[in-house]
Amino acid sequence: MDAIEEQVQLPSGASPLQDYARHYAVDANGRMGAGRGRIIGVYLLPEPPRPTGPGIGCSEVVVQPNGQETLKDVPCPLEGQGKGDVSAGERRWFDDVEALPTINDGGCMMVTVIFNPSTQRVELAECNGGA
Known part of the structure; x- marks a missing residue:
């Protein structure tokens, strides 16, 4: 190197x-x-840090007991993660x-x-x- x-x-x-x-x-x-x-x-x-906060970034779908789907804010995975x-x-x-x-x-x-x-x-x- x-x-x-x-x-x-x-x-x-x-x-x-x-x-x-x-x-x-x-x-x-x-x-x-x-x-x-x-x-x-x-x-x-x-990559520069991604903005965070409600409505910004990534979400996942959560299925409620009544079957209705809602979105939950979650941290975004970094590209290339797992590649060292x-x-x-x-x-x-x-x-x-x-x-x-x-x-x-x-x-x-x-x-x-x-x-x-x-x-x-x-x-x-x-x-x-x-x-």
């Missing part, structure tokens, strides 16, 4: 490295298309690339990095696509 972060140059439009939660795994079988043995880095900007979320500036190693968190679209909210351990070089650092 240190070798990658010492040399990675984030793409234009990306935030500073310390703003990202950084996740890494070895692509042992070449499943991510980067080539066998490459290290895949997924850098994610943590880390905070901005922190990093984590995963045992399998399939466990790396990801988002759809998002532009530079997600940066993908590919590192070749045999050459000790970053081969790619790019922002995620946009819708």
Whole structure:
């Protein structure tokens, strides 16, 4: 992780490295298309806190004894929960690339990095696509 972060140059439009939660795994079988043995880095900007309060956020349906359905305010789950979320500036190693968190679209909210351990070089650092 240190070798990658010492040399990675984030793409234009990306935030500073310390703003990202950084996740890494070895692509042992070449499943991510980067080539066998490459290290895949997924850098994610943590989501800002969601507003809370009555009528804001998430609800669940509660069925009353009379069969009537009502809504109850509940905390919203965070996206990516259960994927080993880390905070901005922190990093984590995963045992399998399939466990790396990801988002759809998002532009530079997600940066993908590919590192070749045999050459000790970053081969790619790019922002995620946009819708």
